[in-house]
Amino acid sequence: xxxxxxxxxxTQGDINGIGLEVILKTFSEPLMFEICTPVxxxxxxxxxxxxxxxxxENFNYNTIRTLETLSNTRINLFNCYDEEIAIELxxxxxxxxxxxxxxxxxxxxxxxxxxIDTLVTAPINKNNIQSAQFNFAGHTEYLDNKFGKDxxxxxxxxxxxxxxxxTGHIPLNQVASAITIEKIxxxxxxxxxxxxxxxxxxxxxxxxxxLNPHAGDKGTxxxxxxxxxxxxxxxxxxxxxxxxxxxxxxxxxxAATYTQFDAVLALYHDQGLIPFKTLSFNSGVNFTAGxxxxxxxxxxGTAYELAGKKYSL
Numbered sequence: 001x002x003x004x005x006x007x008x009x010x011t012q013g014d015i016n017g018i019g020l021e022v023i024l025k026t027f028s029e030p031l032m033f034e035i036c037t038p039v040x041x042x043x044x045x046x047x048x049x050x051x052x053x054x055x056x057e058n059f060n061y062n063t064i065r066t067l068e069t070l071s072n073t074r075i076n077l078f079n080c081y082d083e084e085i086a087i088e089l090x091x092x093x094x095x096x097x098x099x100x101x102x103x104x105x106x107x108x109x110x111x112x113x114x115x116i117d118t119l120v121t122a123p124i125n126k127n128n129i130q131s132a133q134f135n136f137a138g139h140t141e142y143l144d145n146k147f148g149k150d151x152x153x154x155x156x157x158x159x160x161x162x163x164x165x166x167t168g169h170i171p172l173n174q175v176a177s178a179i180t181i182e183k184i185x186x187x188x189x190x191x192x193x194x195x196x197x198x199x200x201x202x203x204x205x206x207x208x209x210x211l212n213p214h215a216g217d218k219g220t221x222x223x224x225x226x227x228x229x230x231x232x233x234x235x236x237x238x239x240x241x242x243x244x245x246x247x248x249x250x251x252x253x254x255a256a257t258y259t260q261f262d263a264v265l266a267l268y269h270d271q272g273l274i275p276f277k278t279l280s281f282n283s284g285v286n287f288t289a290g291x292x293x294x295x296x297x298x299x300x301g302t303a304y305e306l307a308g309k310k311y312s313l
Contacts (some may be wrong), residue, residue, distance in 0.1 A: 001269070005120060006037065007038065008117065009041060009110055009120070010039065010119075010120045011041050011122050013100055014097070014122075014302045015046055015050075015087050015100070016096045016303030016304065017307050018302060018306050020047065020050045022122065023040060024059060028059060032076065032292065037072050037076070039110075039264075041078075042078075042080060043077075043079050045082075046085065053087075054080055054308070061074055061077045081101050083292060084121055089304075089307040091141060093128060097125060098129075098131070099301050100124045100125070101133060108143065111250060116155070118293065120296050121296075122298075123297070124138070124302070126138050137168065139295075140168055140169070143288060143295055148199065148291045148292070151190060152290045153165075153194070153289040154288065155263075155288070156273060156285070160278060160279075161279055162199075164263060164265050165265075165266050165267070166183055166187045167267065169182075169269065170268075175211075179211065180268055181231050184265070186237060188206060188265055191206060192206060194289035204262040205242045205261045205262050205263075206241070206265055207245055207260075207264045208229060208244065208264075209246060209252060209264065209265065209266050210224075211224045212225065233245060244261070249271055253275040258275075273299075276299070281299070286298065
């Protein structure tokens with residue numbers, strides 16, 4: 001009896017962005033069906049529009065309304081909605097946000113029920129998706145509310161680099177007040193656990209960055225390193241977690257010191273994601289650690305400027 005392949009749920013993301021193009025081109029490759037059984041949460045009308053707009057030929061899919069019987073040789077299209085909606089490639093619209101949420105909610109519910117095994121999310125627009133049903137800064141926070149209960153961690157990874165962040169999608173002027181000893185310890189513990197459990201790294205080495213320029217220069221440029229970050233590292237050491245730092249972010253990446261560690265814990269979004277995308281933009285994956293389920297996504301956004309232009313992926 002053949003081994004059953006993992007059932008991968010895929011959300012459509014923003015229908016006016018690059019997401020569906022990436023999905024359709026990915027599953028135009030027959031070898032993908034040797035890896036997994038994909039289920040795209042979208043609609044036949046939406047997918048047909050994109051296939052025609054992109055000039056994709058001979059793309060076969062299996063339209064389904066139940067997740068009980070899936071094709072193993074082509075992508076399964078779970079019809080989340082039947083209505084024909086206006087698609088405006090390259091533009092942000094409220095309709096795009098509404099139907100991105102329908103796709104996400106349907107896929108997340110299927111995952112919670114065990115109908116699919118894992119989730120891959122295509123990019124959303126964090127502004128147009130906001131509604132009474134979605135009052136979150138992004139996918140990570142939404143999925144944390146459903147599956148993590150404040151235990152999630154945004155982890156960007158490639159073959160050579162793994163960077164997590166203590167604070168995620170919050171304004172920069174709130175970062176310093178959001179960083180506490182307890183929060184750094186908690187995020188580092190989640191990072192350490194996922195390195196052990198999900199990446200099979202024995203005794204992971206974690207670098208923790210400083211908040212201020214030059215990691216504060218011993219209190220000369222801010223005192224967060226002395227009062228918060230170093231005490232957090234000491235607590236992690238007491239917990240037998242190999243955490244080191246704080247490191248000055250510019251020199252840390254400039255000198256490629258990250259190659260000496262299994263993962264890096266940055267203090268805020270851009271501190272971690274700017275170097276990550278500079279070094280790994282074409283190979284990066286966003287993995288949400290700390291959840292009861294597995295969720296990944298590409299490390300880019302909707303890319304409206306590329307949508308519908310038949311960009312070579």
